Amino acid sequence: MSINTSNSTEDFIAKANYKIIGFGNIYMSDDGIGIRIIEELRKANFSDIFDNVAIIDGGTSGIDLICTLQESDKVIIVDALDAGQNIGEIVKFKLNEVSEFSGRKIKSFSLHDLDLGEVFNLMKSLNIRPDITIIGIKPKLVDYGEKLSPEIEKKIPEILSRIKQEIIK
């Protein structure tokens, strides 16, 4: 097995203008959509096609998200979430638009120590305000399982397309 002693990936993540962070647990069925998107972006060598874009697997740790966001300018977060839309429907919004959505009960399904709502409240209070775009899809099933529901799986191309649109905007 070859040994790589370079830290270029980490340097790249630190310097990248755009960070795409997938959030969720791949072993909780549709909760894994954020991580699946990260895998697809890596497979497509997305970072090579778009300069200054870092692809980050955020796992399920909300508090670690704050540490990442502290060092970011522009961020796209992909997660399973319920903003009152239908199952499989994709929503996209800026974090600073969240107050408009609060009446629609945005709820993250991820198993986070602090859920996304708490993370964003904490960020606002700490005055950590990168430009955050959230792309979320309403899951069908959040329970132990390795596979996405077909309704969610088939939306992967659309989510990828929305991410590209956001970056080339």
Add this chain to the structure above:
Amino acid sequence: MAKNLNIEVSPLSRVEGHGDLVIDVKNKKVEKLMLRIPESPRFFEAMLVGRNWTEPSHITSRICGICSVAHTYASIKATEAALGIKVNEQILKLRKLIFHHECVQSNTLHVYFLAAPDFFGAGSVVSLIETHPEVVNIALRLKKMANDMVRIIGGRAIHPISTVVGGFTKLPTEEEMYQMKDMLKAAYADLETSLKVLKTLKLPQFERETEYLSITDKKDYALYDGDIKSSDGWIIDGKDYLSKIKEKVVEHSTGKHCWASRDAFMVGALSRFNNNFDKLSDNAKTYAEELGLKAPCYNTFMINIAQFVEIIHCIDDSIKLIDELMVSGLDENKAIVSVKPKAGRGVGVVEAPRGLLIHDYTYDADGKIEKANLIIPTNMNYINVEKDMAAYLPLIIDKSEDEIRLAMEMLIRAYDPCISCSTHFLNVKLVNN
């Protein structure tokens, strides 16, 4: 105070994952008290069957976002034991180093973000920013330092990728080793400030002696490796855990409940402190003394203080480990040892931040898992949490409902339960009749 309690708390916030707690009080008497776990960790055990030896550590690291390093190493150690792999001193020291910083990450999260709001009377960490901004900023700095440590050694801050069965696929550079040492040294000022703040806390005085289980080592304050020790006077090799630790699925919960010498035991920071106090760094011992933590300690609420003391120890010991590793420098030829699959059983025992974590795998001759058993710390603590609550509730039964609700939440949170290892959705109900 009414004779009956009619309190409903839903959900119990700031506990990772989800579960149900039911308390039934009639005429000031606790009629029923139980923690219900609606889901089971069996999913992961079943999913591991048939997997190649290279896969389990990556799969199990996803069981929990907070304990991913602990699951990674319990898994790697189980596989290495089964396949008869011995790693060298350099690999062991790097593993201990990264392991320390999951402990710092998790203990920081619990002490500063999840428990501190209770003790400062703030409803949440967001409210804590208003009343104690310095506490939140210290927590973020410590968290970032620990994340950077895990990222430098493990390749990623969460779910590290470069630490595998047999060793490491990537080593830190010399520059990174010194960078880590500087980061560690810079943390002391924040720890000193934290000490002053923590000294002002008034923790509830509640003592209930129980059996304390942790791993133990002749040299180290055991986190990465050691035999299993009980405060009831026995020490066993980790692979013999079934001779002492019993587990069963109980009717009201699909999570497994565990017991050892008695009907309940505690795992986690307080058990480690009680069993291994003498192996802490001198600095950590001083902090413990300043905060009134003495072994043996039977106050469950002091788990929070034990976690803080462990942060000090992990930082002290990390500097020592870096110094030892840099005497001869890191050798790329010793980064990883070769692995050949073979049939066998292996048990990996580590201390996750929340306590003892056991992975037990049986492999076939092709290096595929035939059987897997995982015992997570939160499951081990369940009976003890119930017994603590049963003992604590009568002491505070004359308080207001709000005070009782908060006190019960604080008691559960002291255990730093990570129910997401085994389940999701937490609703707490205090039902009176």
